[in-house]
Amino acid sequence: MNSTDNGNNFVASDSDSTLSAKEEKPDISPQSQELTMTENTTTENSSNAERAINTIFREKIQEGMVLRGVIKALTKHGAFIDLGYVDGLVHMKDMAWKRIQHPKEVVNLGDEIDVKVLKIDHKHKRISLGIKQLMPNPWIGIVQRYPEGTCWVGKVTKLIDYGCFVELETGIEGLVHVSEMDWTQKNVHPSKVVQVGDEVEVMVLETDEKRQRIALGIKQCLPNPWEEFAATHKRHDKLVGNIISITNFGIFIRLDGGIDGLVHLSDISWDMPTEEAIHHYKKGEDIEVVVLNISPEHQRISLGIKQLEGDAISEFIAQYPIGSLIKGTVSEIKDKKAILQVAEGVECYIKISQLADEEIEDICSVLQEGDEVEAMFIGVDRKERCLILSQS
Template sequence: ELFQVGQEVEVVVLDFNENEERISLGYKQLTPDPWLSVPQKYQPGTKVTGKVVSLTDFGAFIELEKGVEGLIHISDLTWSKKMVHPKKVLSVGQEVTVQVLEVNVENHRISLGLKQATPHPLELFAQKYNVGSRLKGRVTNLTDFGAFVLVDKDIEGLIHISDISWEKIKHPSEKLKVGQEVEVVLLNIDLEKQKVSLGLKQLEGDIWEDFFHRQKVGDVLKVKIARLVDFGIFVEIMPGIEGVVFNSELDENKIENPAEVFKVGEERLAKIIKMNPANRKISLSFRQAQADLQKKEFQKYLETQSDRLTLGDLLREQFKNLSSKDNSKKEGHHD
């Protein structure tokens, strides 16, 4: 490509071996070594243009200038998590803009990135969608801590298990399956950590806010015992909303071993005695609910008894009136 037979060229003598009668010549040495200026010209982070000179299974070699080539490793071709063969992205002779990642002058190596020369898809995603937006996607994977959902090209978000349902679930598979099409709410975009947080339960609105709006301290509700702990009992008020009944509010009498009296899954009446909307905490009382119930039953009994007494009194009055009339008639007859 450079020389023809009979062509006269200028060269540089590199070595002379008198014993073997050999002379080593160099042609490229006529010009300065381009690698001497590489550290100044190709600093990490800079974007440069080059030409694709060869493609391999592990990447693409890019000629930046005569005598200087760099390598785009296969992992730096695209932002996709799946490895894509260089031949599907580039072609020999193609001019490309790349970003310098690392320079090793001693070994004449330059690491280049093709994907780094373009904005990260997440940056474009953040420009396109705002927190709170509703998105449609497909479930790609389920783990113990949540579900991954593909919501845009090369953009996967995580629905943490706590954001799948207002109900407590042990595994995402209770509500979702791989391949399922779902609508989700965008909760957060972390550009630094390159993470997208999604929510499924948020589609239903905030059930806590609705609960605090509807209920008030003093209300008596039917609850289900969820679990027993050292300081009391957690109860499910409704799917997704729990409250606590402290040991002092279990019964009028002190209960040494609550597990002998209360069973998980059992339904009971409980009175709301404290609500903290800011921290989403609800305190209830079995003791006060039972006391209120007894008061109502006693009041109802008194009202019933009062009605009976009043009726009896009326009958007695009528009987007295009748007796008085009879006596008067008898006295008149004697006269």
């Protein structure tokens, strides 16, 4: 049909009409229809799935419920459980009351197990599950079952640098700190004392039900060598020990029972300077010592070497108490005082100010080496290990 101009009227031809319709008609090709239907279906399915999950979290799963599921995957931190409609996670700490290193110690891939719903995170659509919560908590009543001070037999389950864990019953493990493993071996690795799998007797030192912890000790179930030593030895006993170390404050001696005693520098020699006296001894030597003091509670034993010999000064003072008149020979004059030898191993000194009532400027004007002097014993110089005399 052709267009005609009939006055003011305009009629479109067939060809014009067809062109106009093509330009305005939307794409209804099969490919376009399929894409549109797919998008709509995907959106609808996604919405339906989300609504279904929301319904599950809102209505079908509640905290405290016990559900059946299948182990879907294991990680080093826990296990994922397929509950049929959603997945949940059992963290390793919620798998068993006892200490475990990996989930496979409790479950295996594909296992069908019961789990308890511990927590639901509605915002992130997460479910926390537990296995151990299906069993009684063994830590309840732990203080009453394992009173402090009682001894039990347990099995070593793990060694660490600072001690070992001992299982007392299923789900109950206590820590034996390395300092509580042996009376004498204090600075060694736990493997030097026990091994995994060993059955050991332990004492309960402390229990904490709230924190689920028990402190144990092995040495407390063994004889205390310090108390045994105190029961079989007393002050002034003489014995032989082996020098295990020499320090700047004394000599350590290994004694019976594997315990150590200390000879302090001041107890090595009566007369020799301490720095000089200590060089007369070597590590590994056997040496005779005297017991000076025993303190089991502090795990200390004080020993002496010089006490093996009588103290000449103490013996002299016992014979000549303060106030006695003493005769001696001047052996040396120095620092405004005269040194006198009064007995074997006993020296005295008299200061220039103690020679006379009047002032003396030069001590050599009244005393010479070799002079015999009689003076009063007035005191003891402990530092110099000398008796103090006076003529004034």
